[in-house]
Amino acid sequence: MIPLPDLPYAHGALEPVISEATMRLHHGRHHARYVEVVNGLIAGDGHPATSLEALIRQAALAGERKLFNNAAQAWNHAFFWRCMTPESRPPVGGLAGAIVEQFGGLAELGEVFVGEGATHFGSGWVWLAAQDGRLQVLSTHDADTLVTRDLIPLLVCDLWEHAYYLDHRQDRGGFLQAWWDRLPNWSFAQGQFDADRGEGVGWRHPLMAEAPREVASSLEEAADELSSLLEAWVEPGSVQEHRVNELLDLLAAEQEGGLVRSRTARPAARRAASAAEDPASAPGA
Numbered sequence: 061m062i063p064l065p066d067l068p069y070a071h072g073a074l075e076p077v078i079s080e081a082t083m084r085l086h087h088g089r090h091h092a093r094y095v096e097v098v099n100g101l102i103a104g105d106g107h108p109a110t111s112l113e114a115l116i117r118q119a120a121l122a123g124e125r126k127l128f129n130n131a132a133q134a135w136n137h138a139f140f141w142r143c144m145t146p147e148s149r150p151p152v153g154g155l156a157g158a159i160v161e162q163f164g165g166l167a168e169l170g171e172v173f174v175g176e177g178a179t180h181f182g183s184g185w186v187w188l189a190a191q192d193g194r195l196q197v198l199s200t201h202d203a204d205t206l207v208t209r210d211l212i213p214l215l216v217c218d219l220w221e222h223a224y225y226l227d228h229r230q231d232r233g234g235f236l237q238a239w240w241d242r243l244p245n246w247s248f249a250q251g252q253f254d255a256d257r258g259e260g261v262g263w264r265h266p267l268m269a270e271a272p273r274e275v276a277s278s279l280e281e282a283a284d285e286l287s288s289l290l291e292a293w294v295e296p297g298s299v300q301e302h303r304v305n306e307l308l309d310l311l312a313a314e315q316e317g318g319l320v321r322s323r324t325a326r327p328a329a330r331r332a333a334s335a336a337e338d339p340a341s342a343p344g345a
């Protein structure tokens with residue numbers, strides 16, 4: 061089972077950009093419904109995931125669309141709440157330097173971010189993300205999430221109409237500009253930026269209230285799944301590589317006596333994935 065994380069502030073704390081009515085509907089109805097559907101789908105059906113991140117990647121790999129959509133939406137919303145604060149202050153330190161270096165400044169980055177979100181067709185999410193210290197702005201469609209990509213999200217804003225229609229009607233660009241000017245939690249984004257560079261651990265969805273399976277059984281399956289994945293070509297940045305990293309983390313954490321995953325295992329995962337490369341079976345060989 062996955063929990064519905066509480067908001068890290070009061071429902072009315074983000075006014076006037078996001079009203080209390082929108083927050084109550086968005087968190088209490090939309091987000092809660094995604095969590096409810098996920099828990100209904102995984103109840104008693106033996107999904108071995110021990111985290112929402114693992115569940116999302118497994119659903120993507122298995123093509124379980126309904127589970128993926130609802131699990132990804134649950135994750136994206138929980139992350140979205142953390143990306144906002146009623147006491148938004150400009151970034152400082154390494155992230156501020158990277159923004160100036162790559163975009164010229166916070167206002168210029170804002171133009172890119174707001175433009176990306178405003179012109180995104182249909183529902184989705186607009187993200188500020190990092191990969192090996194480089195920032196990028198991108199949008200994803202519908203429930204799609206960066207959990208399945210080799211990118212660390214720093215900030216995200218919801219582009220679904222339920223996020224802004226009550227307060228801004230059809231003016232998505234106006235909503236995004238007001239959001240950018242008043243709500244980003246740059247302190248949180250800095251923590252994510254640090255995690256991308258191997259300093260600290262990035263945000264993880266709160267753990268499931270109860271593991272769907274016995275730990276020993278899950279670990280045996282993790283080892284089996286890992287050996288199976290490493291028999292084939294593992295494309296860098298692919299869902300498969302994410303899953304390999306995750307399984308290695310899980311097994312390493314268990315060796316250390318706990319199930320807390322750490323990104324420090326990722327270089328080992330990459331080496332293992334590279335070791336599995338067989339030029340004869342690689343695409344295009």
Ligand code: FE
Nearest residue numbers: 090218220223
């Ligand atoms: Fe939403």
